[in-house]
Amino acid sequence: FYRFEMKFTTLLFPAVVLGAACPYGTFKPEEPTDIRGVCPMLNALANHGFLPRDGKNINENQTVNALNSALNLTPDFGRFLFTAGRLSNPKPNATTFDLNHLDRHGLFEHDGSLSRQDAYFGQWSRFNQTVWNWTKQYYHGDTLDVQMVANSRAQRHMRSNLTNPEYGLTEVGYQFSVAENSALLSIIGDKVTQTCPLKYVDYLFVNERLPYEVGWKKPEVPIELQDLIKTFRKIANASLQGYEQYLYKQSPLELALTATA
């Protein structure tokens, strides 16, 4: 018994304590030589070491494993998302991507982002507090829901359309824009209720860190592409209404006069 106790304290106990202290990929802010890009979630996964910390040469297995172990996305969903990464690589037939390949303006990256300014105005791939504050003005209360993200998304595109002479949104850009807003609710939040605590999203965007500290946990039930699509449809439907509500609250003229980019 004594020997067992010795073993426990000398071997097992430190392991248990360490395990409790680091139950997930350790967060380490990016180094100046690390590559990051437009996607706040992929940046966060690299900062936790779920993806290569240097943000370079990310292959399909690494993406699928990262999205599965950090966020509980199904492997099919992970492979689907990886396609966008791979296609962003300027090298034809590439099997990997770097996080800044996603910045290519007009491919998947689009105007009217929630936390990034439009390429027309300057640096467009990294977090911008002013833009994020505009977005948050439409997030009322502690919990984001479908109508709220639809309204805020409409606001960003409206504002860009009014202030950016080169504003444009391709069909693919539109799909991404709605999908990213769906991801807030169905991946970071709760895919069943299609809501998300604002503090999770704010923490993620500002710190590029998974919001464990503010109570977020990896979802217990796997998340499929179909879950994202369900929320996508709701947001798309709520968007016309959001656009109108936006018009009533603040007329385009008023916005054009007050908007600064």
Ligand code: HEM
């Ligand atoms: C933004 C790609 C995974 C959430 C973006 C953008 C790209 C991108 C190209 C820029 C769009 C823009 O705002 O102009 C990818 C790829 C992924 C991936 C290739 C996987 C391989 C995820 C996951 C989430 C996510 C799993 C889950 C929450 C977001 C959000 C934005 C975004 C919320 C919008 C940022 C903003 O509007 O400021 N992603 N993404 N992404 N991504 Fe990802």
Ligand code: MG
């Ligand atoms: Mg953008």
